[in-house]
Amino acid sequence: MNHDDSLRQIRDALRAFATERDWERFHTPKNLAMALAGEAGEVIEHFQWLSAEESAALPEAGRAEVALELADVLLYLVRLADVMQIDLADAAQRKLAINAERYPADKARGSAQKYNRL
Amino acid sequence: MNHDDSLRQIRDALRAFATERDWERFHTPKNLAMALAGEAGEVIEHFQWLSAEESAALPEAGRAEVALELADVLLYLVRLADVMQIDLADAAQRKLAINAERYPADKARGSAQKYNRL
């Protein structure tokens, strides 16, 4: 990551934020994992009664709300990775490579089957 | 974001991945929100029976598993933001600014209270 990489910027901002507020004591992996799941729960609440089509055509106000919910997920995700000393961008690249192997384009095309059922 | 920003790289890789597999049809916001929450659920399963201290001292094998779970969350998060045309890095910066206002360092120091109870 570059000095101005967005994940790195967020990580550094969250570190400073926690230090300034003496919040490191609350930021155990266990607690942050809970916060992450709680925010993911808030994301789905926006979509639970919508059809697929409605979910793809959210009014601007709803889209703006979802944007901030996704931000919450990202903030806890970056903070959790940081306190666990996990390089999130690196893990994502490794998972992308695993997925490319698990889901070869010719076998997975148009299918929502899990890799072990392809 | 720069051309080589990590969130941008992941977004572009996921776009190509979906196109090559004809997966856009599955990638509605509703479905991606579910996938995101499902992955967040897998993250917490790693920590549910651990004490705070154990969660902060995970053996290397467990840490490597969690790294790939966090990657899964990030991949669905980036993909969901992309199909909704949400700039995730921008939303995160905006949410950081909101949090800074909601949780002034002098009032929030050492407290886990929600902002509306500070």
Place this chain on the structure above:
Amino acid sequence: MNHDDSLRQIRDALRAFATERDWERFHTPKNLAMALAGEAGEVIEHFQWLSAEESAALPEAGRAEVALELADVLLYLVRLADVMQIDLADAAQRKLAINAERYPADKARGSAQKYNRL
């Protein structure tokens, strides 16, 4: 609840199960809440790529898998309520009464709006 009420039977079975295995120490509300959310995450993973119609016409094998996932959610839910000394059936009846007030049939008919937007 009667002596043979199903929620009561499950509660009693789980109490005995935990005692016999010396699991009370793991069964804090915090841990059980995580386990509950983890199981709910497993439920949604069954449905994330399905259309609404497909989700309503699951093949028998899938339906049997979901039945056991729902059972997992119920078991942790009953156990969590028990360790918190919450009467789950009573709470459900109270919430049903609240919902009946929040969503009058004539105003809520055919609408998926949240009560504060009706």
Place this chain on the structure above:
Amino acid sequence: MNHDDSLRQIRDALRAFATERDWERFHTPKNLAMALAGEAGEVIEHFQWLSAEESAALPEAGRAEVALELADVLLYLVRLADVMQIDLADAAQRKLAINAERYPADKARGSAQKYNRL
């Protein structure tokens, strides 16, 4: 289940509630699974910053809030089982039997290991 079994009473109340409001159309298994996970997310938000000890000694106001969150989980769980024609009490008994086999008391005593690692 008896006529006055609590799960059966809740199931019947929810059926009538949905019919009176013409909500069956929204109550696909997919949507109800999302609602279930969303409510589970609200449960964990109550506990995320608490220590294990604090979670076990919630003030009365917090406990009352959690009771209604658990009720929400139960209501969606019962409704989801019903639309899928799953007998929840029966599934729970079957899962209890599976768990008893997976976690023999003498092997599982005092251990939080998953059954496949015992």
